[in-house]
Amino acid sequence: MRSLKDAIPEPYWLTQAGAPAPAAPLEGVETADLAVVGAGYSGLWTALLAKERDPHRDVVILEAGTAGWAASGRNGGFCAASITHGFDNGLTRFPDEMDTLLKLGRENLDEIEATVARHGIDCDFRRSGELHVATEDWQWRDLVASHAAEAARGLDVVLLDQDSVRGEVASPTYKGAVWDRDGCATVDPARLVWGLRAACLRLGVRIFENTPVERITAAPGGLSLHTWRGRVTADRVALATGAHGRLLRRLRQFIVPVYDYVLMTEPLSPSQMDAVGWRNRQGIGDAGNQFHYYRLTADNRILWGGYDAVYYNGGRIRPEQHQREATFEVLARHFAETFPQLEDVRFTHKWGGVIDCCSRFSAFFGTAHGGRLSYAAGYTGLGVGATRFGAKVMLDLLGGERTELTDLKMVRRKPVPFPPEPVRSGVIQLTRWSIAQADRHEGRRNLWLRTLDAVGLGFDS
Known part of the structure; x- marks a missing residue:
C-alpha cells in the first residue's frame, strides 16, 4: 500500500x-x-x-x-484508571468489589500524575480522557447500557450522540460515543x-x-x-x-503471548488537524470485539493500533513476529475508512509487540x-x-x-488456566474466529463464545 x-x-x-x-x-x-x-x-x-x-x-x-x-x-500510551481492563470486565468478574476497585484505580491514576510531576518526568502526560466510539448500531446499544451503569457508580462519563461525537472528532463511521472525561491519560510510553x-x-x-x-x-x-x-x-x-x-x-x-500491531503517521499539518477536529485530544477506542485504539502524539501524529490480535501457535515469541505485513495493511485500510479526509497521510513507523494475556x-x-x-x-x-x-x-x-x-x-484469586498445547492453540484460534464472526453479525456471540461466557472467560480481542 x-x-x-x-x-x-x-x-x-x-x-x-x-x-x-x-x-x-x-x-x-x-x-x-x-x-x-x-x-x-x-x-x-x-x-x-x-x-x-x-x-x-x-x-x-x-x-x-x-x-x-x-x-x-x-504500547499506545493509554494510561487508564481502570485496573480491571475496563468497567464492564471488572463488573462481570469482581461485582462485589467493584466500588473499591474503581476507587483504587482512580487513586492510582492520581498518584501516577503526581509522580510524573514530582520527579519532573517529561512524558507528555495529558489527562484528556477517552472516547469509546460506536461504529455499528449494536455497539451503540451496548455503549448506552454501559454508560448508564458507569454513571450510576458516579463516574464522569458523558453520552454523545452521532452529531456530538463527530463534533469532537470528525469521522463518518461514528454513530455515538461515551466520553470518560477523567479516567484516562495519554503518555509517551x-x-x-x-x-x-x-x-x-x-x-x-x-x-x-x-x-x-x-x-x-x-x-x-x-x-x-x-x-x-x-x-x-x-x-x-x-x-x-x-x-x-x-x-x-x-x-x-x-499466560499466553499475544501480538498486537501498531502504525504511526507522519505529523498532521494544521489543515489536516482542522479537518479531523480532535481539539480535546482524547484517546479513542471503538466498541467492537476486535477494536482499534488511537490517539494523537505531542507533534500531532496519529498512533493507530489494535484490531488484529495474533496468537502464534505454540506460544512462540520471536523477533521476526514483531512485523506482520498482512496486519499492517488491514490497519491502514481501516484508518482510511475512519478518516477519509486524511487519504494523503503516510505512515512513518510500523511495529508489533507481545502482550501478556490471561483469561x-x-x-x-x-x-x-x-x-x-x-x-x-x-x-x-x-x-x-x-x-x-x-x-x-x-x-x-x-x-x-x-x-x-x-x-x-x-x-x-487466579484466573482460569489455559489448557496445554496443542489444545491451547486450537482453543485460541477458534475463539479468534468466533470473535470476528460476532463483529460481522451485530455482536451476536456463537455457541462457543456463549460457553466461554458461562465459565467466566468472556473473550474479546
Whole structure:
C-alpha cells in the first residue's frame, strides 16, 4: 500500500532522541534487600515505590535487554484508571468489589500524575480522557447500557450522540460515543519508562541491563538470581517479566503471548488537524470485539493500533513476529475508512509487540518460594497505569501482612488456566474466529463464545 511504503519497521517511541545509555551488565556477585526482575513499567514502579517507602532499602533491577524495550516501549500510551481492563470486565468478574476497585484505580491514576510531576518526568502526560466510539448500531446499544451503569457508580462519563461525537472528532463511521472525561491519560510510553528509570537511579536503585536472569534458586536467607556472568542474592524478589517470564513454571498455565500491531503517521499539518477536529485530544477506542485504539502524539501524529490480535501457535515469541505485513495493511485500510479526509497521510513507523494475556484480562498476583518472591502478570494490554497498582500489590505480598490490597478477591484469586498445547492453540484460534464472526453479525456471540461466557472467560480481542 502506498501509505505504508516508507514506514520504518521499528517502534516510533523507542526511536526518539533522548534514550539513556544502557547500564552496565551484571558481572560478579551482588546482594540486595530487594531484587526486581524486569525494567518495564512493572519493575520500575516496584523499585521506585520500594525506595519511596524505605529509602534505606537496597534495591537492584536486573533487565534482560534495556529498560522499556518490550511491551512498555511498544504500547499506545493509554494510561487508564481502570485496573480491571475496563468497567464492564471488572463488573462481570469482581461485582462485589467493584466500588473499591474503581476507587483504587482512580487513586492510582492520581498518584501516577503526581509522580510524573514530582520527579519532573517529561512524558507528555495529558489527562484528556477517552472516547469509546460506536461504529455499528449494536455497539451503540451496548455503549448506552454501559454508560448508564458507569454513571450510576458516579463516574464522569458523558453520552454523545452521532452529531456530538463527530463534533469532537470528525469521522463518518461514528454513530455515538461515551466520553470518560477523567479516567484516562495519554503518555509517551518510552519517555515515561526513561523518566521512571532516572527517578529510580536518583533514589539509589542499582540497575543492570542486558542481564537476563537464567534461573532462581534458594539461598541462605533469601533467593539467588543467576545470570550469565554473575549472581544477585536478595532477601526478597519481585518478578515483573510479563509475557517474557519463564522463571516461574506455574505462570505458564495462566499466560499466553499475544501480538498486537501498531502504525504511526507522519505529523498532521494544521489543515489536516482542522479537518479531523480532535481539539480535546482524547484517546479513542471503538466498541467492537476486535477494536482499534488511537490517539494523537505531542507533534500531532496519529498512533493507530489494535484490531488484529495474533496468537502464534505454540506460544512462540520471536523477533521476526514483531512485523506482520498482512496486519499492517488491514490497519491502514481501516484508518482510511475512519478518516477519509486524511487519504494523503503516510505512515512513518510500523511495529508489533507481545502482550501478556490471561483469561480474565486483568492482572493476577501471587507468591512463591515461601513468600520470598511475588509476581504480577496478565495485564492484557492495559498495563501502562495498572502496573503501578500491581507493583503495590507485589510489595504488600512481600511484606507478608494483610493489607487492603492483599485482602482483595482480585488479588487472592487466579484466573482460569489455559489448557496445554496443542489444545491451547486450537482453543485460541477458534475463539479468534468466533470473535470476528460476532463483529460481522451485530455482536451476536456463537455457541462457543456463549460457553466461554458461562465459565467466566468472556473473550474479546
